[in-house]
Amino acid sequence: MENKSLVTIAEYSKEKILYMLEMAKQFEKNPNRKILEGKVVATLFFEPSTRTRLSFETAANRLGARVIGFSDPKATSSSKGETLKDTIMMVSNYADVIVMRHHLEGAARYASEVAPVPIVNAGDGANQHPSQTMLDLYSIYKTQGTLENLNIYLVGDLKYGRTVHSLLMAMRHFNPVFHFIAPEELKMPEEYKIYCKHNHINYIEHTDFTEEIIADADILYMTRVQRERFTDMMEYERVKNIYILKNKMLEQTRPNLRILHPLPRVNEIAYDVDDNPKAYYFQQALNGVYARQAILCDVLGIALQDIM
Amino acid sequence: MNKNKQALQVAALKNGTVIDHIPSEKLFTVVSLLGLEHMGNNITIGFNLESKKLGKKGIIKIADKFFCDEEINRISVVAPHVKLNIIRDYAVIEKKEVYMPDELKGIVKCANPKCITNNEPMSTLFHVTDKDNGIIKCHYCEKEQKKEEIVIL
Numbered sequence: 524m525e526n527k528s529l530v531t532i533a534e535y536s537k538e539k540i541l542y543m544l545e546m547a548k549q550f551e552k553n554p555n556r557k558i559l560e561g562k563v564v565a566t567l568f569f570e571p572s573t574r575t576r577l578s579f580e581t582a583a584n585r586l587g588a589r590v591i592g593f594s595d596p597k598a599t600s601s602s603k604g605e606t607l608k609d610t611i612m613m614v615s616n617y618a619d620v621i622v623m624r625h626h627l628e629g630a631a632r633y634a635s636e637v638a639p640v641p642i643v644n645a646g647d648g649a650n651q652h653p654s655q656t657m658l659d660l661y662s663i664y665k666t667q668g669t670l671e672n673l674n675i676y677l678v679g680d681l682k683y684g685r686t687v688h689s690l691l692m693a694m695r696h697f698n699p700v701f702h703f704i705a706p707e708e709l710k711m712p713e714e715y716k717i718y719c720k721h722n723h724i725n726y727i728e729h730t731d732f733t734e735e736i737i738a739d740a741d742i743l744y745m746t747r748v749q750r751e752r753f754t755d756m757m758e759y760e761r762v763k764n765i766y767i768l769k770n771k772m773l774e775q776t777r778p779n780l781r782i783l784h785p786l787p788r789v790n791e792i793a794y795d796v797d798d799n800p801k802a803y804y805f806q807q808a809l810n811g812v813y814a815r816q817a818i819l820c821d822v823l824g825i826a827l828q829d830i831m
Numbered sequence: 832m833n834k835n836k837q838a839l840q841v842a843a844l845k846n847g848t849v850i851d852h853i854p855s856e857k858l859f860t861v862v863s864l865l866g867l868e869h870m871g872n873n874i875t876i877g878f879n880l881e882s883k884k885l886g887k888k889g890i891i892k893i894a895d896k897f898f899c900d901e902e903i904n905r906i907s908v909v910a911p912h913v914k915l916n917i918i919r920d921y922a923v924i925e926k927k928e929v930y931m932p933d934e935l936k937g938i939v940k941c942a943n944p945k946c947i948t949n950n951e952p953m954s955t956l957f958h959v960t961d962k963d964n965g966i967i968k969c970h971y972c973e974k975e976q977k978k979e980e981i982v983i984l
Binding site: 531606626628 | 943945947948950951952953969970971972973975
């Protein structure tokens, strides 16, 4: 049988992305179904990530599956020196699908090559986190009614932000215009700008984050500017308050604008934004459950027609 | 004249392979990539020989050994411009160059310390993404490396 693991969003064609969004939409209409009754889903979190784990486990539970796993690698045999391969082989005996988060890059790819059951990558170091990208895409699709021809503004840490890189790559099929808003030290890396050029994605770079600059945005994707990313603390002190979204900045924005954030937020979105109808980050997190229901079903060979 | 002289060097071998124009600093890497230290054949290794093109070069003559393309293309990672002469009965019957293969399995170490390949007992695998500029991409962590940065396992 073909192993249907999901390691990176790059494996999804445009058709596949739209198909998965349709599947997520069906689960949003009716999230509680017993489609995976009798199945066991393993969630192996070699690196803690409460948010992602709870989202996957909720998805599995709403589909009627049983969940096994660990959320803290200290309690597992990998702390005794067991190799990843051995852990994966052992758990493959018990579970029908393995959802894994690992601090090492490429861990999910390797696991998908050795495991007889499908692997779902729930984040491998700074590399890939495809279910996050799917929930971002679903949130954009749901709020804008389309993925085509949108003005997407990425704000904050564009250098290390894994989610913005994956989003950028997944959007290549849909003719977006990107605006990159970041301090000098956290600018979009050259390799992604080259990627944009190769894929005919238009982009504009800014260092200022003002009301005027975001006036034409359909999507404002905020990320956290992390202190530990800076080598120059003077630079951090200078920029840390520039990339904060305040409610007042939204007055002139488009009515269809929605604000996304992968969460956790620290201070980059002021609390007065939360009550603005354009704030969408909490619903975005809920969309993650539907997107992950679709992913779990897909890797287990359940098709869209089976859930209609 | 120079050509005659080179032909003479090559002709010293009855049957086998001469690998020429190896940059001196890469000579021993080439030796180990081809696993010559485990061979029982008659092998001559020339180190720091004079070369107009390279300044100093290395040369390897291996008696009664003919490599397949896959074996020989491993060298392309460290020495892309080497020339091979295939010798039969004292005559050069074929001249070959090496080509960067599409994949490098178990040859190169990934430069990313957070890559799974540096933390698990497993083979590395790289895809050659740009043959002209020698850019390779790790199959696992997806990080790219340039040829100049490559470390052989």
